[in-house]
Amino acid sequence: MPIDSAMTSKQPPARLPLLERRVEDCFAHLSSALSPLGGAAGEISVGTFIGQVLGLAERLPEAGFAINLCDNRYLFTLGFCAALVRGQTNLLPQNRAPATQALLREQYPASYVLHDGLENLLDSCPQFNLNETDLRADACRDIPHICADQLAAIAFTSGSTGQPKANLKPWHTFVTSSRMNAQAMLGDDYREQLRFALATVPAQHMWGLETSLLLPLFSRLCISDARPLFPLDVAQALQPLPAPRLLISTPVHLRALVHSGVAMPPVKQILCATAPLSQDLAQAAESCFAGELIEVYGCSEVGSMARRRSAQTDLWQLFDGLELAQDLSVIRGSHLPQEQPLQDRIETADGRHFRLLGRSDDMIEIAGKRGSLVEMNKLLLATPGVVDGVVFMPEAGQQTVTRPVALVVGTDITKQQLSARFAAHLDPVFMPRPLLMVDALPREENGKLPRAKLLAFYHELRNK
Template identity: 30%
Template sequence: MTFVPLIRLPWRNAHEDRRSLPRHWVDSTSLTHRIDAWRLWLADKPRGYWLLYQSRPAEFCAALAALWESGRVAVLPADNRPETLARLAETVDGTLPEAPDVTATRQHDTAAFAIPEALDPTATAVVLYTSGSTGNPVRLAKRFNQLDTELAAHTRLWPLAGSGVISQVSHQHIYGLLTGVLHPLCAGAPFYGDPCRYPEGLIERLKEAGEAHLAPVIVSSPAQLSRLPNHLGWHDSPRPRRVFSSGARLALAHAQHTEALLKAPVIEIYGSTESGGIAQRRQTQDTVWQALPGVELSFSKGRLALRSPFLEAPQQWWYQPDRVAPRHGGFELLGRADRLAKIAGKRVSLDQIECLLAETEEVREARCVDLERADGRLGVVVVADEAFIPHQRETRHALIKRLRSRLSSHLEGVATPRYWRFVDALPSNAQGKLDHELVQRLFADLDDHKAPRWLGEYRADVTSCCISLEVPERLIFLEGHFDDYPVVPGVVMVQWAIELASTSFGELGEFKGIERLKFKQVLRPGARFTLQLTRRAEGIAFTIDSQEGRHCTGQVRLQTHGGKHG
C-alpha cells in the first residue's frame, strides 16, 4: 500500500486491493460519487473560502475533496452551534449545506467540471480554530505541504497497510482531521464513515473490521479512554493494531486500563493546532516524549522550542507554552508555562494550585481556571473518586473547607479559589479538552440564578443522556419556597428537564403536555442529582434521582414540525 500525498489527489486513486466493506465503511473508491456530487453543486458557486461542518467523516471527506479539487479553501469550525456558524459565516464566501442538492446532481455529469492533475503545495488547504482552552479560539491556516509532510511522518511511524481506521474524535480539529480521515485516505485504508462516540458502537466497529479482515486502528481521546467499561465483550472483539490518544493529558491509569481491555498499545500524540504534531510516546512503557520525524527540539530555561516542517515557518523557532525537562533524547512535560493569573495585583500559578490540590487524599485531578469575574477570584474543577464526591450541602462545604485549608499555607487568601465544582471526570469537548465553552457552562449558575449547576454529562447513545447537576444555594426559585425548609418547586424540575433536553438533543418541537408526572420526594439546595433524559418518537422521558432516591419522573409530549404528536 503506497502513501499518496494530498496534492496528488489520493481520493482519485483506485486501489488494486479493493475489498467488500461493511456498511458505512468507506475508501477512496466508494467516495468518488459523493465527491462528484459536491463538485457539481459547487460548479456555479463563487470561489474562495467555504465553511464546512459535517458530523459524518465520509461526507466531510467528500465535501473537503470537492473544495480542494475546485480550488477552494475549507474553513472548519470546531462546532456547529448556531452562534459559531453565524459568526464565521460573515468571514467566508459560502457555507456548504448538509448535502448537495440531489436534483442538481442526480445525473453526475462529470463533464461539467475538470479534475486537476495535482494541487498547489503552497496553497492554503484548510483554516482551523484552536480549541479555546484559555480564551477565544484563534484562526489558523494550513498549507497542503504542511499537511502532507505531517501525514508522511504518520505513515513512517504508523503504517496502515491492512488496517481499518475507527475515529472517536472530531475531524473538525487538526488531530482528528489528520489521524482519522486524511491519513487513511492517503494510505488507501478504509475508515468508518459515521461518528463513533460511544463504547457500544466502538465494539461493533471492531467486529466489523475483523469480519472484513482489517486490523482495527482506533483514533480516540482521554475522555473516551477514561470511560471504557469493563462489562462489554472486549475479549470477543478483534485486537486493535494500535490506539491513538491526543487533545489532553491521558492518565497513566487510563492508558493501562485501555491496554488491558483492548490488548493493544496506546500511542499518545502531543502537539497543538498551531504547531502540528510535536512528539509521541507509549507511557505504559516510557513517560518520555520522543520527537516526531523532522521535528527539532531545543530546551532553554525549562521551556520547549521547536523547528518543524509542520509549522507555517519551518525554519523559525516556535516557542511552545509548556515547561519541560530533557530526558533520554526526549522530554517530560511539567505543565503550562503561561498559566499565570493576576489576582489582586499578584501573579498566581494555576499549576501550583492544581499540584497542591492533587496531593490531597480527596483529589484525583484538579483544573484551576481564571473566570475573569469582576471579583477577580478563581474557580477550580476537582475530579474526585465517588467516595469523596459531595452529595449534600453540608458535605460539600466541609470538603471545600478542608481543601482551602490545604492551600492556605501556600497562598494568600485572595488567591485561593472561591468557586468549586466537583466532578467524577473532567467534561470535555469533541477534541477531548476542557475548553472555554465548557468552563463557562460549569460556572454559568454564578450569573444565571435560575439554572441548576451543570457538572457534566454522559451519552450512552444518540437517544439517551445522563446529566450530573447540583442545586445552587442561590437559586432564585428557593425564595419563598419555603423560608424554614427551602425546596426546589416541582414545576422547576420539569422546566429544567425540558431546557436541558433541548440543549442535549437540539430542537424538540412544540410542547403538547406532560404525562405520568410523579414527585416522590423534595430536592433541597446543595443537593447533587442526576437527570436522565431519553428521546422518544412522541417526546422526552425524564427522571431525577439523587443518593436520597427518586425525586421526579415524567414524560413530555412534543410535536415535531410536520409530524404527529403522541
C-alpha cells in the same frame, strides 16, 4: 525508515497528490446505508472514492471557501477533498452553531455551507446539501493533484479567550505532516499493512482531521464513518471491522469506555490525544482493548509532533522532520510556514526525547506556596468514582485569596469523600474551594475544555 526527501525539501513541488493509495484498496467502511450513494454500505474502494470526489467537485458552487459542517465522516471527507480539487479552502469551525456560521460568513463572504442535512443553518448563507445530491460515480484510477501552496483549510480553535483563532494550513503542510504522522503513529509499514480504524472524535477538529481524514489519504488505513459515543456502541462499531483494528480517541472518552464494564473487541493500537493521559488510565486501556496505546502530543498550529507509550514511560519522542529550537521554546519544521512557540515547558537530554513540565499558568502560588494544577487534576481524575472533572483557578475576585475550584462528575462518590482525598494529598492552602458536583462539563466535541467556556459554566453554577 528515513523521511522522504520530499518531506524535508524547503521548496515544495508545484503540485502534490490528493492521496497516496492503491486505487483498488479499501478507503472507507460505511457503517450504514448512505442515500447520496444510492444506499451503499460496507467498503468503499480508493478508486470509487476518487470518482465520487471528482464528480462532486464539478457540482460545487463557485466560491472561495466551503464551511464544511458535514456530520458523517465519509461525507465530510468527500466534501473536503472535492473542495480541494475545485480550488476552494475548507473552513473548519469549532462548532456548528448559527452564530459561528454567521461569523464565518461575515469574515469570508465568498463562502457557502457544505452539509449533510444540518437543520440549524443560517438562512442568509448559500448552502449545498450532500444528502440531496447523487454522489454515485464510477471508480477512477487517476489521482488528482493539488497546488502545493493552495490553502487547503483554515482550522478554528476556541483559544483561551473563547474567540476563534484561525490556523492556516497549505496543502503541502498537510501532505508532509501526514507522511510524518503515518510513520510515527503507525510504524514503518504504514504503506504496506492495511488497518481498519474507528474514531470517536469529530473530523472537523485537528486531532480528528489528522487521524481520521488525512491518515487514510496517505497510509493504508480504512476508516469507518461511524462516530459512536456510548461504550456499547463503540464495541458494536468495532466488531465488524477486520483486524488489525485501530481506535482513535481522547482521554475523556477512553476513561468512560474503560470504566463502563463493556467487553471491547481487541484492537492492535489505540491513538489518543487532546489532553494529558495518566499512566494508570493508559495501562487500563491497554488491558481493556488488548492493544498498544500511543499517546500523541501536539497543538493546532503545528499538528501532531510527538508520541509516547504512556503505559510504560513519561518520555515523549519528537517526530522525525521536527526539531526544538531557541532554548526549547519553539518547534521548527521545513513544512511549517514559520516557527511555532511551544505553550508547554519541557526538559530534554538529547533534543529528541522530552518530558512535559506543564504550562507556566499551571503553576499557582497561594500564601507563599507553589502548587501544580496539573498534579491536582491527575489526583482528581485518578480517584475511584470520578467520571470526569477539572481543578482550575477562577478569575480573581474581591476575596483576599483566590483558591482552586473543583468541578466533578462522579458516580458513587460524595463531596466529603473527595474532600478527604484532597486533604490526604494536598497542602491545606490548595484544597479546592468550592468543590461542586455537576452532571457534565462543557467540553467541546474533541474533548477539550476551553477556559472561557469553563469560566462561563462556573459563573452560571454560582449564580443559580
